[in-house]
Amino acid sequence: MDITLAILSILWAWICFFIIPFGLPGNWLMAASALLLTYGENSVYTPLIILLVAAAVAEVFEALLGSKMALNAGAGKAGMIGSFLGALFGGFLLTFLVPVPIVGTVIGACLGAFLGAIILELALAQKDSASKSLVNIGFSAALGVLFGRLVKVSFGAAGAIYWTITVINTAF
Numbered sequence: 001m002d003i004t005l006a007i008l009s010i011l012w013a014w015i016c017f018f019i020i021p022f023g024l025p026g027n028w029l030m031a032a033s034a035l036l037l038t039y040g041e042n043s044v045y046t047p048l049i050i051l052l053v054a055a056a057v058a059e060v061f062e063a064l065l066g067s068k069m070a071l072n073a074g075a076g077k078a079g080m081i082g083s084f085l086g087a088l089f090g091g092f093l094l095t096f097l098v099p100v101p102i103v104g105t106v107i108g109a110c111l112g113a114f115l116g117a118i119i120l121e122l123a124l125a126q127k128d129s130a131s132k133s134l135v136n137i138g139f140s141a142a143l144g145v146l147f148g149r150l151v152k153v154s155f156g157a158a159g160a161i162y163w164t165i166t167v168i169n170t171a172f
Contacts, residue, residue: 002171003171003172005037005171006167006168006170006171006172009033009037009163009167010163010164010167010168012030012033013030013033013159013160013163013164013167014160014164016029016030016033016156016159016160017030017153017156017157017159017160020152020153020156021102021105021106021149021153022095022101022102022105023091023092023095023105023109025055026156027051027054027055027058027059027152027155027156027159028055030051030055030156030159030160030163031048031051031052031054031055031159034047034048034051034163035048047162047163047166050159050162051159051162051163054155054158054159055155055159057155058151058152058155058156059152061148061151061152061155062148062149062151062152063084063148064084064148065144065145065147065148065151066083066084066087066113066117066141066142066144066145066148067080067081067083067084067141067144068080068144069140069141069143069144069147070082070083070113070117070137070138070140070141070144072140073133073136073137073139073140073141074133074136074137075117075121075125075137075140075141076121076124076125078120078121078123078124078125079117079118079120079121079125079137079141080117081116081120082115082116082117082118082119082120082121082141083113083116083117083141083144083145084113084116085112085116085120086111086112086113086114086115086116086117086119086141087109087110087112087113087116087141087145088109088112089112089116090108090109090110090111090112090113090115090116091105091106091108091109091112092108093108093112094107094108094109094111094112095108106146106149109145109146109149110142110143110145110146111142112145113138113141113142113144113145114138114139114141114142115138116141117137117138117140117141118134118135118137118138121134121137122134
């Protein structure tokens with residue numbers, strides 16, 4: 001790999017990292033770029049495999065942590081599904097309503113998980129609307145979504161650092 005390509009590759013990895021909080025697939029883009037750079041080379045595909053596994057694990061954590069924490073707080077399947085769908089739609093819709101980058105997406109996903117878990121628990125699980133456990137379920141779902149995002153960003157940072165070290169060791 002020549003020096004210019006190495007530098008561009010490192011810059012791209014960090015760009016991929018910085019787009020993750022916006023809800024964009026930075027971990028997957030980082031892994032895809034590793035595939036493009038290692039394809040056909042005589043090198044080992046270990047960095048590519050590591051980045052792919054890290055991206056997959058980060059996605060699973062992000063997707064399921066809100067639902068899992070809602071379940072631990074006493075939610076049923078309805079609350080878990082509500083948490084997941086609420087985070088998905090809330091993150092998308094409030095990204096545009098809150099004009100601060102990243103903040104709107106994170107607040108939207110957490111608020112969506114909170115409301116989604118509560119609404120579906122009320123509608124489908126027939127929980128008492130005055131129950132303190134509903135607020136606890138919603139709060140746990142929101143906290144789980146926040147932790148899931150932090151895990152995904154952490155995996156992205158680790159991937160960018162790993163890719164930087166790998167490229168430096170290979171190119172220089």
